[in-house]
Amino acid sequence: YIRARKMVHIRFRFRFDWNKHLKSIMILFASSIAIQIYVNSGITILGFMKDTYTVGLYSVSSKIYTIVKNGLAAILIVTIPRLSMLWGKNLVREYKTLFKDIFNGLLLVMFPSMVGLIMLSKQVVLIISGEEYISAVSSLRILCLALICSIISWIFNDGVLIPTKREKYALYSTIISAILNIIASFLLIGRWGQDAAALAVLIAEAAGMIMNIYWSRDIIKLKDILETHFGAIIGCIIIIVECALVNRYISGNIISTIVAIIVSVLTYTIMLIIFKDRFSQTFLNRLKFRQ
Structure with a gap:
């Protein structure tokens, strides 16, 4: 509130045009219901x-x-x-x-x-x-x-x-x-x-x-x-293979889940970089710029 006062004048108003906003409010309310x-x-x-x-x-x-x-x-x-x-x-x-x-x-x-x-x-x-x-x-x-x-x-x-x-x-x-x-x-x-x-x-x-x-x-x-995300498609296929291997060879629900998530995130990210996905390239360029 203190910060907002530096940019806008905040005051109470007791007379305002309900009709201007009521229709949109009621539509959003009905959508919520x-x-x-x-x-x-x-x-x-x-x-x-x-x-x-x-x-x-x-x-x-x-x-x-x-x-x-x-x-x-x-x-x-x-x-x-x-x-x-x-x-x-x-x-x-x-x-x-x-x-x-x-x-x-x-x-x-x-x-x-x-x-x-x-x-x-x-x-x-x-x-x-x-x-x-x-x-x-x-x-x-x-x-x-x-x-x-x-x-x-x-x-x-x-x-x-x-x-x-x-x-x-x-x-x-x-x-x-x-x-x-x-x-x-x-x-x-x-x-x-x-x-x-x-x-x-x-x-x-x-x-x-x-x-x-x-x-x-x-x-x-x-x-x-x-956009066509070839890296994401290949990455998802690899995730399927990796999770199937983890499910087969690693026992313990918590351990297998953690291992599958870590390996999947790493390989998926690598696929995005290898296939030069636009978002991964933007992220890498920003890292280079900061360095």
Whole structure:
């Protein structure tokens, strides 16, 4: 507050135009409510149609998925004010450049995270919840696939639709995704249990991603921002091989997980450097400049 007073004049106002902001606020509020329904519907429907053990299995995989998702989304959240500022000042070229960097940077982090979590899902479940929840591994792997759709959808929602004042499209996307999630859950859970709840999330996240990309197409075209990351592709393949070898030859859930993460991070980084990925080259150039 003290620092802000040096740049702006802060005072209380008791008369202001509610109509100017109320519509956007209510749309964002409705989106938030829809997201909560969407996130919790799977567990709720599981509770109606299955037993508490099945709910517990899905809760384990869902919590792990949420932790990884929020960790990746934290990278995006801190950039939203910058994107909004650039768009608000009509600096469209700078806005698109920053969006492209954020999008591709998240892809470079997201794909190895997804691949690694799929390969180490058994160890992660055992470490967090124990042997009795080992059946949660399959639903966790399905949710790992949903992670891709979720993060890309989040990028276009918070990076394009919200800064450009297209909140209504964000609301439409959320409501439709929530409806799809609920319908898919009712249709599939009776047969496949917690795996069906995870599949319903994948379907909903994929639908939300497609809608957000579609409603952003006149501002950001996916083909214009998507880069070919050969180093990342090769790196992910190597991660699969390394994690498979670790799972086979190293016993102990904690030790094998730590070894797999360290080796995977190192080899993935090396692949980015060998294939001269733009982000790795930028990072190396900055290190050279500082030296």
